Amino acid sequence: MSSGDSISGDLPGSGWRLVLLVDESRAQRRALAVQLRRAGYDVLEAAGVDEAMQICATRHPDIVISDWGTPGRNGLDFCHQFRAMARQRYGYFILLTSRTDKLDIAAGLRAGADEFLTKPVSGAELLARLSASERILRMEESLRQTNLQLKDALTRLREREAVIERDLREARRLQQGLVRERDGCFGPFQLSLLMRPAGHVGGDLVGFFPIDARRIGLFALDVSGHGVAAAMLCARLASLLAGTPEHNIAMRLGRDGRYVARPPVEVVRSLNKLMVEELRTETYFTMIYAELDRVSGQMRLVQAGHPHPILQRANGAIELIGNGGLPVGVFETVDYEEISLQLHPGDRLFITSDGITETENTRGESLGMDGLEAILRTNAMLRGNALLESICWSAANFAAGQRNDDISAVLVEHLADAPGNPDHLRLQ
CATH class of the missing domain: 3.60.40.10 (PPM-type phosphatase domain)
Incomplete structure (x- = not known):
């Protein structure tokens, strides 16, 4: 990250977000973690895919920022596995890469990535990507809450329909x-x-x-x-x-x-x-x-x-x-x-x-x-x-x-x- 591009100020509503940083470079992770914590995020770090998957299985991060070239398996493999996990809410996935080829970007999108950040990471660009992730996550949470309410309403409706169905069967018997x-x-x-x-x-x-x-x-x-x-x-x-x-x-x-x-x-x-x-x-x-x-x-x-x-x-x-x-x-x-x-x-x-x-x-x-x-x-x-x-x-x-x-x-x-x-x- 450029030294002059620090993230200052809090992102509205971001204090409860959990971000997972995945990069083999400890220095890169530390630089990003400082900026993210300053912006109000909780941050976890992982040096490779296996460690990152263990964290995802227990902590369920809201946002993942992963380097494309992580040790053992690359960022695309990690993105595939992350998307295959059973989660109660959506996770926003950002790939860090120095690649600019359109075919690489297409491969990342197919793997399930939401955004790309070009290395070295600009603080202003990271802020913009995080702001976009906030909008997506808030919409997903709103939709999920609405779906839960609809599911609950549908359950109550089905229960009432079952009662009405029993009453109507009895009414038919009485009418006959x-x-x-x-x-x-x-x-x-x-x-x-x-x-x-x-x-x-x-x-x-x-x-x-x-x-x-x-x-x-x-x-x-x-x-x-x-x-x-x-x-x-x-x-x-x-x-x-x-x-x-x-x-x-x-x-x-x-x-x-x-x-x-x-x-x-x-x-x-x-x-x-x-x-x-x-x-x-x-x-x-x-x-x-x-x-x-x-x-x-x-x-x-x-x-x-x-x-x-x-x-x-x-x-x-x-x-x-x-x-x-x-x-x-x-x-x-x-x-x-x-x-x-x-x-x-x-x-x-x-x-x-x-x-x-x-x-x-x-x-x-x-x-x-x-x-x-x-x-x-x-x-x-x-x-x-x-x-x-x-x-x-x-x-x-x-x-x-x-x-x-x-x-x-x-x-x-x-x-x-x-x-x-x-x-x-x-x-x-």
Whole structure:
């Protein structure tokens, strides 16, 4: 180092830095060490690579200043080994050399050197290199601290996700429990239900309940949106539609003290009023509510924005039922239309959410009502849950296994070969 080029003053924040000097020349090391300590650095010295590696393994210097031509192995070998060491923080490596050839400099950079100092070392140039190393080390420390914080935050997030995942699995189990019976036989009629959420929990709900000795209430609804909010509304609606008579919105107390069925139109109007005036949520739902007379085969239903029920006659002919209607919970005053239809032996009524009809293939084409009708015709010989499973399989095959919406369905079948005892009611 030039005698007139001493480093004076402290480098901001450098007092805690540990510098390792590696040079076979004791005089050169001493000259550099004096300047570095004067600048506020802690300094260690090594005469060769082996000694330097032992120090690096135990003390982990922040900055290494190594001569290119150290004994035994040169500075490039040392730089390679230094970079291969497992360290918790970055180490800045400066090579001292009298070489100026570009190929030598390129070799040093490939070995992992950060800077080069030409011998004899100028104090002003060393100060500049150390200032650069401070900026690099501070940035690395800031990034490392940020990464640690991010890692900690990610760990906490994963722990919370695991808790949420367990809660959602339990919520799915509870939601599936809202459908107490998956199928039921009512004289000559068989009812079958399907509910498949796209995620852990969904916004679809289906069900049925006995009204009296000859009538059954059944419903299918699809809450707007997905996830927990939709599932919570489904749970609320399930308590209103499938509870005991005193809590079932489809029933009212008659003058004789017995509970009687409310007309389907009145049921849907009451639900609309509840949504608009009491729940006051931005969520709405589509719905089919129907009342089936298992003796006469007469059915009365209301369509409130839900996809058209499909009536498949015994001879295979297909009819779309309803005129659409408005969803429940959108407008304060809505006129709903009650539809009457007759189910004859061999007929069946299929009610589904739009999760099936809006299923898309890889080209973005929807299955639609035409596709659903084709599936029903193809599976004309199937009944009950076998038919519902086949429809689900066909829809999944159409979509190449992709499903983005909940699927639910109600199947009402008038079995021509079933016993028709009007005084007998059996749930399976």
